[in-house]
Amino acid sequence: MQLLNRLLNRFEEVVIGSAILIVSLLILVNVVLRYLFGTGINWTEEMVRFLMILVTFVGASICVRQGSHISVDFLFNLLKGKAKKWLTLCIYLICVIFTASMAWYSLEIIQQNMRFIQKAPALQIPMYIPYLILPLGLFLCTIRYIQEIYYIFRPGNKPSKEEAL
Amino acid sequence: MILALFVLLLVCLFIGVPIFISLAFPSMIAIMFFTDNSPSIIAQRLFGGLDQFGLMAMPLFIFAAQVMLDGGMARKLLDWSKALVSWMPGGTAFTTHFSSLFFGALSGSSPATVAAIGGIMYPELEKEKYDRGFSVGLISSSSSVAIIIPPSVTMILYGVATGVSIGSLFIAGIGAGILYTIVLGIYVWYRVKKDKQVVAEQVPFNPKQFISVTIKAIWALGIPFIILGGIYMGIFSPTEAAGISVVYSIFVSMFIYKEMNVKQLYKSSVKAAVLTAQVMILTGAAAAFGWILSSAQLPQMLANLVLEMNTSPVMFLLLVNVVFLIAGMFMDGSGAIMILAPLVYPIGLALGIDPVHLGVIVVTNLAIGMFTPPLGLNLFVANGITGVPFSKMIPSTLPFLAASLIALALITYVEDVSMFLPRLIYP
Amino acid sequence: GGGGSETSQGDAGGAEEGTESNEPIVIRYAHNQHESTPQHEGTVLFKEKIEELSEGRIEVQIYPNNQLGSLRETIESVQAGQIELAQQPIGMISNFVPEMTLNDLPYLFPSEEVLWAVLDGEGGEMYDSYLENQGFVGLGYMSGGPKQFSAHKPLRTTDDFAGTSIRAMEAPIVISTMEALGANPVPIAFSELYNSLQQGVVDGQENPNQSFVMLNLHEVQDVVTMTNHSWMIYNNIMNKDFYESLPADLQELVREAMEYANDEQRLLMQAEEESYISELEELGTEVVQLTDEEVEALRQATLPVYDEFTDVIGEDLMQSILDEIERLDNK
Ligand code: NA
Ligand code: NA
Numbered sequence: 010m011q012l013l014n015r016l017l018n019r020f021e022e023v024v025i026g027s028a029i030l031i032v033s034l035l036i037l038v039n040v041v042l043r044y045l046f047g048t049g050i051n052w053t054e055e056m057v058r059f060l061m062i063l064v065t066f067v068g069a070s071i072c073v074r075q076g077s078h079i080s081v082d083f084l085f086n087l088l089k090g091k092a093k094k095w096l097t098l099c100i101y102l103i104c105v106i107f108t109a110s111m112a113w114y115s116l117e118i119i120q121q122n123m124r125f126i127q128k129a130p131a132l133q134i135p136m137y138i139p140y141l142i143l144p145l146g147l148f149l150c151t152i153r154y155i156q157e158i159y160y161i162f163r164p165g166n167k168p169s170k171e172e173a174l
Numbered sequence: 175m176i177l178a179l180f181v182l183l184l185v186c187l188f189i190g191v192p193i194f195i196s197l198a199f200p201s202m203i204a205i206m207f208f209t210d211n212s213p214s215i216i217a218q219r220l221f222g223g224l225d226q227f228g229l230m231a232m233p234l235f236i237f238a239a240q241v242m243l244d245g246g247m248a249r250k251l252l253d254w255s256k257a258l259v260s261w262m263p264g265g266t267a268f269t270t271h272f273s274s275l276f277f278g279a280l281s282g283s284s285p286a287t288v289a290a291i292g293g294i295m296y297p298e299l300e301k302e303k304y305d306r307g308f309s310v311g312l313i314s315s316s317s318s319v320a321i322i323i324p325p326s327v328t329m330i331l332y333g334v335a336t337g338v339s340i341g342s343l344f345i346a347g348i349g350a351g352i353l354y355t356i357v358l359g360i361y362v363w364y365r366v367k368k369d370k371q372v373v374a375e376q377v378p379f380n381p382k383q384f385i386s387v388t389i390k391a392i393w394a395l396g397i398p399f400i401i402l403g404g405i406y407m408g409i410f411s412p413t414e415a416a417g418i419s420v421v422y423s424i425f426v427s428m429f430i431y432k433e434m435n436v437k438q439l440y441k442s443s444v445k446a447a448v449l450t451a452q453v454m455i456l457t458g459a460a461a462a463f464g465w466i467l468s469s470a471q472l473p474q475m476l477a478n479l480v481l482e483m484n485t486s487p488v489m490f491l492l493l494v495n496v497v498f499l500i501a502g503m504f505m506d507g508s509g510a511i512m513i514l515a516p517l518v519y520p521i522g523l524a525l526g527i528d529p530v531h532l533g534v535i536v537v538t539n540l541a542i543g544m545f546t547p548p549l550g551l552n553l554f555v556a557n558g559i560t561g562v563p564f565s566k567m568i569p570s571t572l573p574f575l576a577a578s579l580i581a582l583a584l585i586t587y588v589e590d591v592s593m594f595l596p597r598l599i600y601p
Numbered sequence: 602g603g604g605g606s607e608t609s610q611g612d613a614g615g616a617e618e619g620t621e622s623n624e625p626i627v628i629r630y631a632h633n634q635h636e637s638t639p640q641h642e643g644t645v646l647f648k649e650k651i652e653e654l655s656e657g658r659i660e661v662q663i664y665p666n667n668q669l670g671s672l673r674e675t676i677e678s679v680q681a682g683q684i685e686l687a688q689q690p691i692g693m694i695s696n697f698v699p700e701m702t703l704n705d706l707p708y709l710f711p712s713e714e715v716l717w718a719v720l721d722g723e724g725g726e727m728y729d730s731y732l733e734n735q736g737f738v739g740l741g742y743m744s745g746g747p748k749q750f751s752a753h754k755p756l757r758t759t760d761d762f763a764g765t766s767i768r769a770m771e772a773p774i775v776i777s778t779m780e781a782l783g784a785n786p787v788p789i790a791f792s793e794l795y796n797s798l799q800q801g802v803v804d805g806q807e808n809p810n811q812s813f814v815m816l817n818l819h820e821v822q823d824v825v826t827m828t829n830h831s832w833m834i835y836n837n838i839m840n841k842d843f844y845e846s847l848p849a850d851l852q853e854l855v856r857e858a859m860e861y862a863n864d865e866q867r868l869l870m871q872a873e874e875e876s877y878i879s880e881l882e883e884l885g886t887e888v889v890q891l892t893d894e895e896v897e898a899l900r901q902a903t904l905p906v907y908d909e910f911t912d913v914i915g916e917d918l919m920q921s922i923l924d925e926i927e928r929l930d931n932k
Contacts, residue, residue: 025447026440029237032230033424036417040410043802047766047785051776054227054788061233061450062224065458068451069194078192079452085190100191107199115217121681125735127697130673131771131788143217215683222674227790341796408801411793468668469629 014156014168018074021149025068028060055131059139066146073104073153098161105154108147115143175208176470183463194459201462216462223461224454227413229334232327233450234416238397238423239286240446242277245427245434247394248290251276254391261379264366266302270295270309271316271362275355278320279398284544287317288555296560307570308365310562311545314552315358315574318541323351325401325416327453328511328537334457335515338529340412341405343537345599346592350534350585354541357581361573393426406599464516480521487525491535491586494518498536502543510540534592538585542578545571625660626847631669631678632688632835635815639873640835641665643743643866644688647837650858655851661686680736682840688743691834692772700731703914703922707778707830707903708896715929716832717742717867723925727918728836737838740859744870745809745833746877749825751818752805755889756826759783759902768794768806774910778830779807781903798822809833810877819884826889828899837863 039053072078088096122137129136160167179200186196198216205213242248255273262268270291278287292313299309321328324344333340388395400422401415410418427434434442485493497518501510515536522532545552547568557564585591630648634640641663648661669675669684672693678684680697695701703709710716719725720742729739750756752765762783769776769786779786787803797803798821805822812818813825837859844852881888891899911919 022444025451026443029233029447029450030439030443033234033237033417033420036234036414037421040414040418043766043787044409047764047787049787051769051771051773051786051788054790055771057230058225058227061230061454062221064233064447065224065451065454068447069455071448072452072455075448077448077452078194079456080190080192080196081187082190084188096189100189103186103191103199104195107195107202110202110213111198111217111220114212114214117212117214118218118221118677118681121677125680125697126699127677127680128699130693130696131773133773136677140221143221147217211683212681214681215678218674218677218681218683219670222670225671225674227793339796341800405800408797408799411789411797411800411802413793465669468664471662471664 017149017152018071021067021071025064025071028064032057032060032064052131055129059129059132059142062139063142063146066142067149069146070149070153073150073157076157094161098158101154101158101161105151105158108150108154112144112147112151115140115147119144175204176467176472178208179204179463179466194455197456197459197463201459201466204466215465219462219465220455220458223458223464226334229330229454229457231325231340231413231416232330233446233454234413234420235325235327235330236286236449236453237443237446238416238419239290240442240449241420241423241427241434241439242394242397243286243290244438244442244445245423246431247423247426248277249294250387250391250431251394252291252294253387254395257380257384257387260377264362265377266295266298267304267308267312267362267366268359270299270312271355271359274313274316275319275323275351276395278317279323279351284318284320284541284552285555287320288314288552289559291317292556293559305369305570306560306562307566308369310556310560310567311570311574312362313560314545314556314567314571315578316355317552318544318578319351319354319358321541321544322347322354322534322538324348324398325412325419326537328540329533330412331457331511332515332533332536335511336519336529336533338519338533342530342596343533344402344405344412345596346530346534347537349590349595350538350592353584353591354538354578354581357584358574358577361577365573393430397422474520476517476521481524485525487527488587490521490525491527494522494532494535495539495582495586498539499543499546502540502546510543511536528589528593530596531589531593535582535586538582542575542582546575547571625655625658626851628659628661628685629664629669630661630686630688631664631667631675631684633667633672633675633690634665636665638811638815639866639869640688640743640745642869643835643862646865647858647862650861651855654854654858659851659855676838679838679840682842684840685843686740686837686839688835688837690745691742691836692770692775694732694836694838695772697735697737698728698731699913700915700918701728701836702774702910703919704728704834705772705774705831706910707781707906708900710832710926711930713747713832713871715926716834718929719922719925720834724922727922732836732838733841736841738841738844740837740839740856741863743835743837743863743866745835746811746870746874747827747829748807748809748831748833749813750805750807750828750830751813751822751825751886753823755824755887756805756828757889757891757895758898765805766803768797768803774906775807777906777909778903781906782899783902795821810874810881813886814877814880819881819886822886824887824889825881827891829896830899830903 035053035057039049043049085093085096118140119137122135122140127136128134129139182200182203183196186199187193198220202213202216205211205216252273255276256269259265259268259272273295274287274291277290278284296309296313300306320326324347326347329343329347330340332338333343397419401419404410404418405412405415424439428439498510498514501514519529519532523529547553553567557567630644632640632644644663648663651659651661667675670678672689673696675684675687676689676694676697679687691701691704695705710719725739725741732739750767754761756762756765759782764785766785766787767779768789769779771788776786789797789803794806795816795818798806798818810825847855878888
């Protein structure tokens with residue numbers, strides 16, 4: 010279980026770390042090509058967008074694990090002890106209901122795009138491929154929220170901050 | 175339906191549900207219970223809201239700031255500011271103020287500037303026995319200029335939300351950001367002169383040392399010229415400028431300063447990617463929320479309402495300031511932009527207000543909101559790195575707040591402060 | 602619920618009163634243009650006509666300016682039934698219906714008359730059948746005007762195009778056309794078009810004169826060359842399931858109202874096109890007209906594009922439309 014968790018962490022980090030590096034390099038290559046040869050790669054822009062969407066959704070899962078999603082924690086900081094625990098549970102329940110439903114409903118978009126053909130204009134790949142980012146990221150978020158709910162009741166099992174990068 | 179949507183949004187925000195879910199969850203509920211549509215539209219908007227090329231500059235500037243922070247460029251910039259102003263009375267305070275300006279100018283992220291500059295300067299301010307409240311107020315307010323001076327993540331978001339040229343916004347931010355820095359600087363100068371508690375040792379100006387740190391910092395100092403020069407001379411677009419500044423920072427950190435290896439680069443990439451997700455997911459969620467508002471034709475209705483009230487531009491700008499200051503106090507700048515900018519932009523346009531000027535006003539408000547009590551991202555970060563309790567921080571940020579409001583009034587009602595440069599460059 | 606009071610609630614069996622107080626069927630009609638354009642006017646004409654013809658049984662809500670999502674997303678939403686109706690450029694629809702790439706072949710239509718004759722006739726029928734396979738009902742075509750090239754100099758010949766960098770949409774056929782003309786196509790997002798021209802990231806662009814005027818491109822471009830190399834055509838597409846859920850008489854009325862709106866919109870666009878050209882000249886933009894020989898030379902240069910896209914479009918479809926165009930042209 011611990012091993013699986015660590016593998017999952019590593020997977021998320023490698024995916025988003027390399028994606029954001031590739032984006033920077035792609036942009037550089039495109040500027041250089043245009044400056045030297047007056048032309049560019051026609052799929053750069055589209056690829057950059059899809060990679061950043063990948064970074065966002067997989068990164069969102071890491072944010073869940075780190076508890077770093079931006080929120081208004083005014084009330085949260087006022088509460089102590091039991092009340093705080095129940096509020097946390099309540100927040101995480103809303104979150105997990107949302108991410109799980111969205112992971113499910115995003116499959117509808119994939120289905121639609123597999124039934125009909127829709128191609129990404131520049132890359133000319135079927136659109137369901139980039140759309141797979143949605144169920145992937147939202148499913149990861151769902152797992153993370155379930156983990157967090159588990160840690161509310163078993164705080165001893167929560168990995169330390171360092172382990173979570 | 176709209177009422178239910180807003181009530182649920184406010185409840186979620188208040189109890190501390192992450193902002194992106196506070197936006198998207200009520201949208202999903204609204205679709206499920208009030209329409210025949212499938213909630214898959216929310217998933218489509220989460221994706222579609224991010225699927226805009228103009229948005230890509232933001233994560234790249236975040237990435238560049240992270241590399242500068244981890245690769246020694248931020249530190250060299252700070253040494254340079256110190257050599258530049260430390261001969262003045264209150265030199266360390268001014269060093270903090272100016273290095274916030276310069277690092278903020280590079281990074282485009284205000285909390286990142288608090289962390290970078292505050293982390294290094296706070297111990298020095300403490301060593302020289304500055305008032306702790308003053309130091310924290312200085313750090314959290316000076317850093318807010320980061321989102322006014324280009325490049326700015328918040329300006330990019332405004333441009334994406336409204337379709338206003340990001341290049342022009344950047345140019346307009348120069349004047350506004352400089353004015354803002356000067357007004358805050360005057361207050362710092364006043365405190366240094368008047369306040370007995372704020373004492374500092376004066377270090378005489380050392381030209382030799384100044385030249386040596388300038389040479390060391392020259393690579394970092396070059397970034398604004400590369401970004402603005404490259405955009406202005408037509409070598410690359412604002413989005414591409416962000417990508418170029420990433421590659422440039424990596425190059426300088428790894429091969430010139432040699433303070434970064436491949437492993438550290440990987441760590442910086444992951445950190446930047448996580449910060450990216452934090453902000454970008456808000457954009458996707460705001461797009462989902464916005465879809466419901468648009469499909470209920472709410473923006474048009476609101477715009478018509480304000481127009482029918484015969485609001486004068488002066489009154490409207492005052493209204494914008496009040497609304498965005500309040501929003502900035504309670505929520506993150508990116509969230510406020512994504513929710514509010516599409517609502518005020520068409521009204522401003524109808525009243526004949528330059529959309530670039532309006533953008534600068536909105537962004538300045540949000541910059542101030544970042545250190546306005548009770549809730550301000552900069553205050554939290556400053557609290558984290560200095561350990562000064564809120565009860566001590568909050569009273570000492572108030573004078574900085576007052577100074578900022580003077581700057582805001584000038585930026586709002588003297589259009590030329592921000593619009594002079596863009597009109598000169600793009601007649 | 603309607604304005605029903607206690608009496609109508611108690612009167613459960615009152616079918617007649619029920620239909621009278623029934624909410625109208627709502628059609629959400631999305632497009633990407635500003636409210637000041639003939640394209641928007643076309644959607645308003647449809648709204649007025651269908652609301653009149655159906656005597657209020659149908660209500661149309663118009664969403665201009667991409668309010669419900671980008672072009673791509675809007676088409677996807679129509680396909681999914683999240684939006685009932687959209688007016689979308691054929692160039693975007695061809696990402697869903699590759700056969701319709703045909704319409705963006707350079708110099709396909711010899712005249713505007715032939716263009717409409719093909720789209721209202723055999724060509725349109727074939728497109729409709731492909732649209733239907735993808736979950737759409739095709740409701741005819743509105744006009745966005747012919748596309749022109751602009752730059753800092755006239756672009757009369759392939760020599761003029763050589764070495765000129767031109768902003769291109771990401772569509773492969775647009776890029777191939779520019780390459781065939783000898784230009785360097787540079788893919789740039791529409792949102793960055795003005796800035797890129799202003800800053801000199803690229804030398805030129807192609808769009809209908811309408812976009813040129815509305816984006817104030819005269820501030821950053823000197824010359825518009827009237828190449829008329831292809832047409833910006835907007836297709837009205839409706840969600841198929843929604844269309845089939847309508848009673849037969851309403852289906853008929855929808856078609857009738859849209860046919861009326863399409864015809865009127867094309868006339869509006871023609872009138873507007875003339876005013877765009879005079880506006881350009883007033884703003885100090887040079888408008889270059891090409892001779893027949895120059896047009897023919899450009900057309901010849903773009904012929905390889907036809908071969909390149911035969912497989913995407915389908916050889917049979919391409920041949921039958923080309924034959925049809927030739928027949929209509931000789932008429
Ligand atoms: Na900045
Ligand atoms: Na705040």
